[in-house]
Amino acid sequence: MLGTYGPPAALLALCTAFSIASPQFRTWTNLRNVLDSASVLAVITVGLTFVLLLGAIDLSIEGVMAASGLSVALLLANNRNDVDLGFVAIIAAVALGACFGLANGLLSTRLRIPSFMTTLGVSAIGIGVATVLFGGIQPTISSPAVAEWANGQVLGLTRLTFVAAFVVVVGVLIQRYTRIGRYARVIGGAEDLAALSGVRVARYKTLAFTLAGALYGLGGVMVTIQLGSGIVAAGAGQNFTAITAAVVGGTLLSGGRGGVIQSVVGVLIVTVLANGLVLIGVSPYVQKAVQGIIVVAAVAITTWPLRERMRVVK
Amino acid sequence: MSVPVLNVVDLKKRYAETTALGGVTFEVRPHEVVGLIGENGAGKSTLLKSLVGLVQPDSGRIELRGNAVKLRSVAHAGSAGIGMVFQEQSLIPNVTVAENILLGAEGGAVRGGIYRWRELARRAQVQLDKIGCLVDPMAITDTLSFAQRQLVEIAKVLAIEERTHAEPVVLLDEPTSVLDSDEIEILFAQIERLRTHASVVFVSHRLDEVMKVADRVYVLRNGQTVGEFVPGQTDEAELQRMMIGRDAQGSHYHEDAQVDVSAKPVRLRVSGVSLKGVCDAVSFDVRRGEVVGLAGVQGSGREELSRALFGAETLSSGHISIEGEVKRFRSPRAAIAAGFGFVPAERRREGMVATMTIAENVTLPHITTVCNGPFLDRPRERRIVNDWVQKLRVKAPSIAASIATLSGGNQQKAVLARWMVSGDLRVLILDHPTRGLDVGAKSEVYKLIRTLSATDVAIVLLADSLEETIAMSHRVIVMKDGKVSAEIPAPVSSKPSPLEILERMI
Numbered sequence: 001m002l003g004t005y006g007p008p009a010a011l012l013a014l015c016t017a018f019s020i021a022s023p024q025f026r027t028w029t030n031l032r033n034v035l036d037s038a039s040v041l042a043v044i045t046v047g048l049t050f051v052l053l054l055g056a057i058d059l060s061i062e063g064v065m066a067a068s069g070l071s072v073a074l075l076l077a078n079n080r081n082d083v084d085l086g087f088v089a090i091i092a093a094v095a096l097g098a099c100f101g102l103a104n105g106l107l108s109t110r111l112r113i114p115s116f117m118t119t120l121g122v123s124a125i126g127i128g129v130a131t132v133l134f135g136g137i138q139p140t141i142s143s144p145a146v147a148e149w150a151n152g153q154v155l156g157l158t159r160l161t162f163v164a165a166f167v168v169v170v171g172v173l174i175q176r177y178t179r180i181g182r183y184a185r186v187i188g189g190a191e192d193l194a195a196l197s198g199v200r201v202a203r204y205k206t207l208a209f210t211l212a213g214a215l216y217g218l219g220g221v222m223v224t225i226q227l228g229s230g231i232v233a234a235g236a237g238q239n240f241t242a243i244t245a246a247v248v249g250g251t252l253l254s255g256g257r258g259g260v261i262q263s264v265v266g267v268l269i270v271t272v273l274a275n276g277l278v279l280i281g282v283s284p285y286v287q288k289a290v291q292g293i294i295v296v297a298a299v300a301i302t303t304w305p306l307r308e309r310m311r312v313v314k
Numbered sequence: 315m316s317v318p319v320l321n322v323v324d325l326k327k328r329y330a331e332t333t334a335l336g337g338v339t340f341e342v343r344p345h346e347v348v349g350l351i352g353e354n355g356a357g358k359s360t361l362l363k364s365l366v367g368l369v370q371p372d373s374g375r376i377e378l379r380g381n382a383v384k385l386r387s388v389a390h391a392g393s394a395g396i397g398m399v400f401q402e403q404s405l406i407p408n409v410t411v412a413e414n415i416l417l418g419a420e421g422g423a424v425r426g427g428i429y430r431w432r433e434l435a436r437r438a439q440v441q442l443d444k445i446g447c448l449v450d451p452m453a454i455t456d457t458l459s460f461a462q463r464q465l466v467e468i469a470k471v472l473a474i475e476e477r478t479h480a481e482p483v484v485l486l487d488e489p490t491s492v493l494d495s496d497e498i499e500i501l502f503a504q505i506e507r508l509r510t511h512a513s514v515v516f517v518s519h520r521l522d523e524v525m526k527v528a529d530r531v532y533v534l535r536n537g538q539t540v541g542e543f544v545p546g547q548t549d550e551a552e553l554q555r556m557m558i559g560r561d562a563q564g565s566h567y568h569e570d571a572q573v574d575v576s577a578k579p580v581r582l583r584v585s586g587v588s589l590k591g592v593c594d595a596v597s598f599d600v601r602r603g604e605v606v607g608l609a610g611v612q613g614s615g616r617e618e619l620s621r622a623l624f625g626a627e628t629l630s631s632g633h634i635s636i637e638g639e640v641k642r643f644r645s646p647r648a649a650i651a652a653g654f655g656f657v658p659a660e661r662r663r664e665g666m667v668a669t670m671t672i673a674e675n676v677t678l679p680h681i682t683t684v685c686n687g688p689f690l691d692r693p694r695e696r697r698i699v700n701d702w703v704q705k706l707r708v709k710a711p712s713i714a715a716s717i718a719t720l721s722g723g724n725q726q727k728a729v730l731a732r733w734m735v736s737g738d739l740r741v742l743i744l745d746h747p748t749r750g751l752d753v754g755a756k757s758e759v760y761k762l763i764r765t766l767s768a769t770d771v772a773i774v775l776l777a778d779s780l781e782e783t784i785a786m787s788h789r790v791i792v793m794k795d796g797k798v799s800a801e802i803p804a805p806v807s808s809k810p811s812p813l814e815i816l817e818r819m820i
Binding site for chain 1: 387388389390392404405406407408409413417418419420424427428429431
């Protein structure tokens with residue numbers, strides 16, 4: 001009960017509370033703000049959800065976003081080189097993200113290293129690649145058309161928000177109707193039993209990591225286009241926020257439970273919270289701490305029924 | 315006579331310390347229900363594991379419809395035509411019944427990586443219909459009852475039929491161990507249905523069940539097939555002897571060393587102890603020096619109860635008292651402080667810290683006995699541990715050796731020594747203390763239990779087999795569905811028969 005209806009109820013309660021406390025919060029403009037600012041987080045959290053469903057963790061988000069972000073900046077018309085691949089640049093940057101994800105998957109399944117370590121390492125590699133690409137001079141996208149398209153509004157929302165919505169829908173479909181999605185859940189439910197039934201666990205784990213990497217790449221691209229230039233810090237702080245969002249929404253870190261929709265509810269909770277706290281006048285300096293408290297509380301609440309006196313937690 | 319579907323010839327498997335299979339031979343004919351019966355440790359589980367590719371036998375043959383096969387994995391065994399219904403179920407809890415039934419072999423229900431749910435449900439329904447199971451294929455598995463999940467497991471195994479285009483061999487591993495009597499009746503009816511689609515191997519340690527469902531029964535003892543019989547044509551007492559072995563049990567269990575405790579005061583009193591969802595208002599006493607055997611099938615609650623006595627589970631009601639003093643343990647630490655000792659069933663995982671030395675393992679719970687203030691007194695530790703290692707005749711190169719290097723029996727003695735170091739051990743809870751030990755090591759552990767009993771330690775024993783329970787205990791408390799169903803005295807002069815206890819267990 002708590003797992004299913006808790007997060008949407010919390011979202012509703014937050015919105016109600018902020019609406020009462022702040023007249024600014026309850027405007028259409030602000031609702032659009034919230035949705036627009038949730039777009040990048042939604043895309044990467046959808047990716048992360050597939051990894052969490054496996055019962056694994058992915059800490060490579062910041063590195064992948066940085067590498068993909070800088071590549072897209074250097075492959076579109078920019079101040080650093082004469083390359084302009086247009087839409088292909090975006091595909092290439094997303095593909096780069098997928099390669100990082102593939103590396104995550106292969107390293108943790110073939111070398112049998114916990115995903116916690118491999119993804120942390122891959123993140124550092126991504127930051128390294130991004131730093132080299134950055135090369136001391138910030139690449140700025142020179143053609144205005146890209147930013148104009150991305151930030152252009154349809155029905156009061158930026159096109160990037162529609163991109164995010166599209167990703168969410170595709171994510172739900174993948175989760176529900178494809179082997180990658182279903183097996184991620186199966187593996188998270190009981191990896192050893194899945195292997196007993198002949199499921200190629202390593203392959204499907206790797207695929208889930210790859211899918212996630214592609215979406216982090218897309219996230220990096222979105223941030224870069226919003227900013228108009230490529231920076232190494234494109235994904236700074238996003239990993240923690242994405243994990244927070246997924247967990248708060250009900251996608252358990254232990255794997256097998258939750259899913260894309262739950263994670264998106266989590267994304268909205270986190271975004272509404274950040275937005276609402278600013279509007280009611282809470283200092284942005286304490287917001288991070290509030291977010292931290294919320295993630296710990298959410299994990300405590302969702303795992304409460306699983307407590308046991310002698311359960312070893314590492 | 316037709317060719318046997320499954321023919322197992324002289325299968326052998328040795329582990330470092332013990333012989334798990336010492337030559338098992340049996341055959342299963344088409345549409346037959348074959349019973350495999352044996353005590354715990356007779357080699358049933360190793361045999362089953364080698365039949366589904368989880369264990370590679372050292373020698374011997376497995377033949378399927380006349381062809382020798384080498385099984386590499388459960389999935390491979392499945393495609394060869396052998397499927398197993400695991401005792402500790404093998405369904406993925408968080409996905410649908412249909413996904414579980416067809417897992418890894420979805421065939422046309424998943425095309426190009428895309429799920430066709432309707433087709434998946436239809437195919438799962440075909441399997442469920444074979445056994446007349448009314449579970450919705452789209453239900454999430456962990457919303458089902460245990461008995462329903464077992465039926466789903468059977469349906470899953472039956473899906474092998476479509477894959478191999480031949481009737482499968484279905485292995486049922488102790489399928490009744492967690493079912494209540496109504497559910498067992500339903501299962502038996504299912505087995506009758508099952509035999510129209512498959513050949514069945516029914517593995518159990520319960521004679522009465524095997525007699526009821528099997529056409530032919532093989533008896534397993536010490537890793538060997540020691541007999542074959544047809545139910546109804548053999549005397550039950552004769553079968554008991556076949557299962558347990560003819561050699562006298564008395565000396566093995568040191569029964570002559572069983573002390574009389576009838577005049578001793580009660581040390582441990584368990585009063586109306588309940589554990590949420592596990593056991594309900596359990597009460598019994600243990601006198602000083604008395605060994606009380608807790609008997610019960612899996613799911614009877616005896617394991618959880620024993621852990622609760624040691625403070626490792628939370629009591630929902632009731633209490634325990636020692637020498638009349640009520641105790642409420644919030645942790646094993648509190649229980650240890652009150653003079654409790656606990657030998658867990660999983661020696662390697664829970665019983666010892668494999669990365670530490672013998673000495674460190676022995677002094678683990680009572681480290682203060684070898685400390686001066688916050689500092690460890692190494693010479694004193696060596697002295698005390700050496701003393702116990704000699705008394706218990708632990709065969710070890712040195713007490714500074716890693717405990718992992720010892721044989722199982724010696725490890726267990728070191729684990730027992732741990733509780734004797736403090737000098738005021740009052741209650742000892744033994745959860746399968748002889749599991750995985752060979753015969754000689756078992757006998758030494760029994761002797762140690764007798765010695766402890768003679769020094770007034772109250773002992774609660776969860777034994778590996780009924781035979782062991784009966785031989786070692788002064789009294790047997792039988793548990794069924796979380797309640798005490800019988801209390802049977804077991805003095806040396808008139809030990810109860812296993813059947814007497816079995817009757818109250820199920």
